Amino acid sequence: xxxxxxxxxxxxxxxxxxxxxxxxxxxxxxxxxxxxxxxxxxxxxxxxxxxxxxxxxxxxxxxxxxxxxxxxxxxxxxxxxxxxxxxxxxxxxxxxxxxxxxxxxxxxxxxxxxx
Numbered sequence: 169x170x171x172x173x174x175x176x177x178x179x180x181x182x183x184x185x186x187x188x189x190x191x192x193x194x195x196x197x198x199x200x201x202x203x204x205x206x207x208x209x210x211x212x213x214x215x216x217x218x219x220x221x222x223x224x225x226x227x228x229x230x231x232x233x234x235x236x237x238x239x240x241x242x243x244x245x246x247x248x249x250x251x252x253x254x255x256x257x258x259x260x261x262x263x264x265x266x267x268x269x270x271x272x273x274x275x276x277x278x279x280x281x282x283x
Contacts, residue, residue: 171196175262176232178225190225192265200258201265219277226273233266242267 176192189206205225211217233240242263249259249268259265 175201176229178228190229192229192262195258198258200260201262202257202259203265203269222273222276226270229266229269233262238266239263240266240270244268244271246271 172193172195174191174193178190190203192201192203194201211221230240240263244264244267249264250271259268
């Protein structure tokens with residue numbers, strides 16, 4: 169069984185209760201980080217509310233990164249993590265996990281924006 173540790177959780181809850189809507193985890197077996205996001209959330213405004221929600225997650229994650237001394241300006245090669253087979257979901261560091269999430273949510277927020 170893989171040993172996973174939650175590194176960051178949104179909203180802040182006990183890491184042991186399994187109720188996080190978004191979390192960054194470390195997989196000790198693979199020596200890699202990954203993020204998980206709950207997809208069974210309901211929103212009144214199906215276009216704008218999910219974008220606002222994910223923006224809030226990202227702002228909170230960014231604040232956590234800054235508070236804990238992690239870099240938020242890491243640069244990656246797009247093709248190292250996004251390719252024709254999909255999105256690589258295992259990352260070598262917290263910073264790489266952050267920048268991949270940032271890239272994904274920027275596309276999500278900007279795609280279909282109603283404003």
